[in-house]
Amino acid sequence: MATPPTGIVFTPEERLARRQLMLRDAISLLTLFLITAVIFVLTLFLFRSFTNHRQELGARWKARGEAALREGHPEVAIDDLRSALAYVPDRATEIELATALADAGKTQEAMVYFTTLWESAPGDGTINLQLARLAAKEGNEAQAILHYQSALDGTWQGNGYDRRREVRLEMARYLISRREYNPARTQLLIAAGNAPDDPAIKLEIAGLLEQANAPQDALGIYRSVAARRDSPVAAPEGAGRTAFALGMYRLADDYLSRVLASPLAAGLPENEKTTDRDMEDTSFHILLLYPAFDLPPGKRAERVLSLTKIARQRLTSCSGSSPSAPPRLAGLVSRWSQVSTQLTLHDLEQQPDLEQTIVQLAYDTETITAQVCGEPAGDDALLLRIARNPSAMEQE
Amino acid sequence: MPEPPIQAVSTPVPDVDVAGATTSPGPAPASPPRAGLSATLDKIAPTRGERLFLVLSIFIGVISGLLVVAFRIAIEWIRLLTLGSAPHGGQFRLVFAPAIAGLVVAALVIWFFPAARGSGVNQTKAALYVYDGFISFRTVIGKFLTSALAIGSGHSLGPEDPSLQIGAGVASIIARNLNLSRRRLRMFAPIGAAAGLAAAFNAPISAILFVIEEVIGSWSAAVLGSLVLSAISSVVVARWFWGPEPMFRIPSITVRDPRELMAYAVLGVFGGLLAPVFSLSLGYLRPRLRTLPRWSLYLQPALAGLIVGTIGFFGFPQVMGTGYDVIDQALHGQFVWQLLLALVFLKLLATTVSFSSGTPGGMFAPTLFIGAMLGGAVGGFEKHFFPHLTGTVGAYSLVGMGVLFAGFLRAPLTSVFMVLEVSGNYSIVLPVILANTLAFLISRSLQPVGIFEIFTQQDGLDLPSMEEQREEAALHIEDALQPVTVPVVNGSDTLHAVSQAVSEAHATACLIRLIDGAWYAMSADELTSAAATLTPETPVQRSLKADRTPLLFPDMPLESALHFFPRWPLLPVLNRASRETVEGTLTIDDVLRCYRSTE
Numbered sequence A: 001m002a003t004p005p006t007g008i009v010f011t012p013e014e015r016l017a018r019r020q021l022m023l024r025d026a027i028s029l030l031t032l033f034l035i036t037a038v039i040f041v042l043t044l045f046l047f048r049s050f051t052n053h054r055q056e057l058g059a060r061w062k063a064r065g066e067a068a069l070r071e072g073h074p075e076v077a078i079d080d081l082r083s084a085l086a087y088v089p090d091r092a093t094e095i096e097l098a099t100a101l102a103d104a105g106k107t108q109e110a111m112v113y114f115t116t117l118w119e120s121a122p123g124d125g126t127i128n129l130q131l132a133r134l135a136a137k138e139g140n141e142a143q144a145i146l147h148y149q150s151a152l153d154g155t156w157q158g159n160g161y162d163r164r165r166e167v168r169l170e171m172a173r174y175l176i177s178r179r180e181y182n183p184a185r186t187q188l189l190i191a192a193g194n195a196p197d198d199p200a201i202k203l204e205i206a207g208l209l210e211q212a213n214a215p216q217d218a219l220g221i222y223r224s225v226a227a228r229r230d231s232p233v234a235a236p237e238g239a240g241r242t243a244f245a246l247g248m249y250r251l252a253d254d255y256l257s258r259v260l261a262s263p264l265a266a267g268l269p270e271n272e273k274t275t276d277r278d279m280e281d282t283s284f285h286i287l288l289l290y291p292a293f294d295l296p297p298g299k300r301a302e303r304v305l306s307l308t309k310i311a312r313q314r315l316t317s318c319s320g321s322s323p324s325a326p327p328r329l330a331g332l333v334s335r336w337s338q339v340s341t342q343l344t345l346h347d348l349e350q351q352p353d354l355e356q357t358i359v360q361l362a363y364d365t366e367t368i369t370a371q372v373c374g375e376p377a378g379d380d381a382l383l384l385r386i387a388r389n390p391s392a393m394e395q396e
Numbered sequence B: 001m002p003e004p005p006i007q008a009v010s011t012p013v014p015d016v017d018v019a020g021a022t023t024s025p026g027p028a029p030a031s032p033p034r035a036g037l038s039a040t041l042d043k044i045a046p047t048r049g050e051r052l053f054l055v056l057s058i059f060i061g062v063i064s065g066l067l068v069v070a071f072r073i074a075i076e077w078i079r080l081l082t083l084g085s086a087p088h089g090g091q092f093r094l095v096f097a098p099a100i101a102g103l104v105v106a107a108l109v110i111w112f113f114p115a116a117r118g119s120g121v122n123q124t125k126a127a128l129y130v131y132d133g134f135i136s137f138r139t140v141i142g143k144f145l146t147s148a149l150a151i152g153s154g155h156s157l158g159p160e161d162p163s164l165q166i167g168a169g170v171a172s173i174i175a176r177n178l179n180l181s182r183r184r185l186r187m188f189a190p191i192g193a194a195a196g197l198a199a200a201f202n203a204p205i206s207a208i209l210f211v212i213e214e215v216i217g218s219w220s221a222a223v224l225g226s227l228v229l230s231a232i233s234s235v236v237v238a239r240w241f242w243g244p245e246p247m248f249r250i251p252s253i254t255v256r257d258p259r260e261l262m263a264y265a266v267l268g269v270f271g272g273l274l275a276p277v278f279s280l281s282l283g284y285l286r287p288r289l290r291t292l293p294r295w296s297l298y299l300q301p302a303l304a305g306l307i308v309g310t311i312g313f314f315g316f317p318q319v320m321g322t323g324y325d326v327i328d329q330a331l332h333g334q335f336v337w338q339l340l341l342a343l344v345f346l347k348l349l350a351t352t353v354s355f356s357s358g359t360p361g362g363m364f365a366p367t368l369f370i371g372a373m374l375g376g377a378v379g380g381f382e383k384h385f386f387p388h389l390t391g392t393v394g395a396y397s398l399v400g401m402g403v404l405f406a407g408f409l410r411a412p413l414t415s416v417f418m419v420l421e422v423s424g425n426y427s428i429v430l431p432v433i434l435a436n437t438l439a440f441l442i443s444r445s446l447q448p449v450g451i452f453e454i455f456t457q458q459d460g461l462d463l464p465s466m467e468e469q470r471e472e473a474a475l476h477i478e479d480a481l482q483p484v485t486v487p488v489v490n491g492s493d494t495l496h497a498v499s500q501a502v503s504e505a506h507a508t509a510c511l512i513r514l515i516d517g518a519w520y521a522m523s524a525d526e527l528t529s530a531a532a533t534l535t536p537e538t539p540v541q542r543s544l545k546a547d548r549t550p551l552l553f554p555d556m557p558l559e560s561a562l563h564f565f566p567r568w569p570l571l572p573v574l575n576r577a578s579r580e581t582v583e584g585t586l587t588i589d590d591v592l593r594c595y596r597s598t599e
Helices: A012-070 A074-087 A091-103 A107-120 A125-138 A141-153 A160-177 A181-194 A199-211 A215-226 A234-246 A249-261 A263-267 A270-289 A297-321 A327-337 A345-350 A352-373 A378-388 A390-394 B035-044 B048-083 B093-111 B121-129 B137-152 B160-175 B182-201 B204-216 B221-242 B258-290 B296-313 B324-331 B337-356 B364-385 B393-408 B412-423 B426-446 B451-458 B466-471 B495-505 B524-533 B588-597
Strands: B488-490 B509-513 B519-523 B571-574 B582-586
Touching: A012 A074, A012 A091, A012 B048, A012 B221, A074 A091, A074 B324, A091 A107, A091 A125, A107 A125, A107 B393, A125 A141, A125 A160, A141 A160, A160 A181, A160 A199, A181 A199, A181 A215, A199 A215, A199 A234, A215 A234, A234 A249, A234 A270, A249 A263, A249 A270, A249 A390, A270 A297, A270 A378, A297 A327, A297 A345, A297 A352, A297 A378, A327 A352, A345 A352, A352 A378, A378 A390, B048 B093, B048 B137, B048 B160, B048 B182, B048 B221, B093 B137, B093 B296, B121 B160, B121 B182, B121 B204, B121 B451, B137 B160, B160 B182, B160 B221, B160 B364, B182 B204, B182 B221, B182 B412, B204 B221, B204 B412, B258 B337, B258 B364, B258 B393, B258 B426, B258 B451, B296 B337, B324 B364, B324 B393, B337 B364, B364 B393, B393 B412, B393 B426, B412 B426, B488 B495, B495 B509, B495 B524, B509 B524, B519 B524, B519 B571, B582 B588
Parallel strands: B488 B509
Antiparallel strands: B509 B519, B571 B582
């Protein structure tokens, strides 16, 4: 380290001292270097063993936490996942921990955790979904819908296609629970449009559409699934149920008869079977009562005459039950007074317009008397069902 | 000036327990250097000291970095062995492990390593100012072992201050084996301290600033160069092992709305109020525990461990040990503000008892912990009641770390850079500066004496207070400046004319303006002598000696004028823009009067 100064003359002793000093400094620095190398090797050995152990611990605690989460023990999972994070911090474990917090009912903690995760990754689908669930739990509808939507638009690891559909269905369920039927229907129709050819998924969507007051859309899906050779019994059952709800009793009768005749019906719960049987029975009797346009003229005229009798009796009993007849009933009475009480099958066959007028009057009679005198029973009840949506009777 | 080398190896000083007692008998402090050897070294190797200083700084940095890495691993291993891999409330080992470790640590400190007691910052300052940079090998080993055992077993202390002292010790050991001058030997301790702290924090700038702010108080180019070299070397080593990531995983932080600074200012106020509470707690408990009978010193760390362990047992294991992982969790918003607030006070209690009991370990990590929890609590509270605030809870935790660092450790500059370095995020700088400054000012107004000065006073040492030094108003020449009352003449004027002017003015001297722009202050006696030997018509400049009065300006430190007085009867103070213009004059009486008036 000693640099010879220029222009200075050394005595022999000084020259010797200088050489000795240089040698000493060199030996000192070499020794220092060797010491450094030894410390480095020792530290490296310690460090390797330490980091390996940390990795093992991290993996072990993460596996335990995930298992606890799967087994429904979120409280245990919280501790385990926290420990895992202390050894090997990673985003997936953080999300699992936050999920465990939410599952354990620590909503506020989970919300704070997820919010922080969200702030660093606002487009993460999983985080948005969890935030949506938490907001839903907290009753914050606007936030819940916002996060559900962000989850749909966000990024997903793995099969994003399936995850997005699951989120969409979950969002639809939430909207249905909030009686937001229109947006729920929109989400379900999108889900149906993107759904794979999987009967289970289609039936799930159809079921949700039913809940979202969209039986027409549900019927379409049920029918498409029912048309498959290997269709599960839920498909014709759903089709029959939704057709019944829509007033399409012919269709309902077809599907429900098929269900009840199918050997698979044995697997249905008893109460469900009873309901199906009642619907099928009702549909059958409605079809017996309904003057369908495709019936032979004589047969149709017979049914119209039968309807006339039923409706007149209903009006008479309703008028008699109320001391002062309301104006609406008076209107009906007036309209019926213009219809001859001596109508014959021939009259009706000859005058299709009169036939249609009388059918409409019978429907009106059942509708108005139901409003004035309450829900009817027996044939009146069947007639009222037809009256509520007569056009549906003709739909296939 | 040639530096006097010393044979430091042969002149060890006693190990000093900064608690006040000299704990092991030893030879007297470093003896004066041998003049003969000094002269020889100056002649045969005049630049050796300077070069060795730089080369050794790198070695010190590397070795300190390695030791600090090993130190942290030792802490983690001990933690795993004593507290298990997942400590949580309800485990009895949380109570017993720190208590038993406390007993062992107390025995080790009392019997073998008395100088390992305390945090390490004041010990390093003592080495610098009292013991010529001497820190014994035994102290380094003791600090490593006892701190690792205490912190690893759950005592609420941090590894940064011990790392600082380990680094300083390494520097001291290396330097004194190389026959360096006393001044250089003394300066190696802070260089090692910077290396140790830089490796512990993974933050070289903060470490350098802290050493400048808290240990040496000032810096020169040579010292700064060595500080930088050693800090960078140690951080390179630490990063080789731990990776380039900052100490904490910081979530993305942005300040979108300047109005949000108000929310951070509130955090600064809370930090400024909490810091004195922390200082006063330590200042109250520490001396009282020391006055207890000597046998109780064996039990105090155990009792502290028992208290800390009990806090952990009853559901708050977060307060145990360094708490880095808990800080990390707080930065990621994993706690609700109520829990964070509870952790603030529990950690404060745990740290106060751990530190006051004499258990070796540092204050940095607990300060960062409490600050982060306070920040998170305040941020969480504010966000709960003002949900439109866009800053994350993690951002408040991060700022909170700096806030308490500024308020409690009284290192405002370091606190700002520390937050920037550990976050790697410049966008947080405004909230950090605002909140830290508020915390520092409030804390200082409530508790004028900083924590390190409190410890120094309690330990009976007389170390310089860096905070006081910073606050001292330095005197300048303008403070002692007097109007020109002596004759001002030109060099070309004759001796006769000058003598007449001096005589008429009844002056004891005159100022002579020379043709080359220089000045000369001539006393009346000198003028009389010249007049006696030269003809009256001789230009006065021919009678002058070779030297000239120094260039002094009003803004220069007053002390810079002092050493010119034996030579000159008075000194002209010039205008920086026009050196021909004299702003005033300065005499030794003026200077002394000025110093006296400020006493």
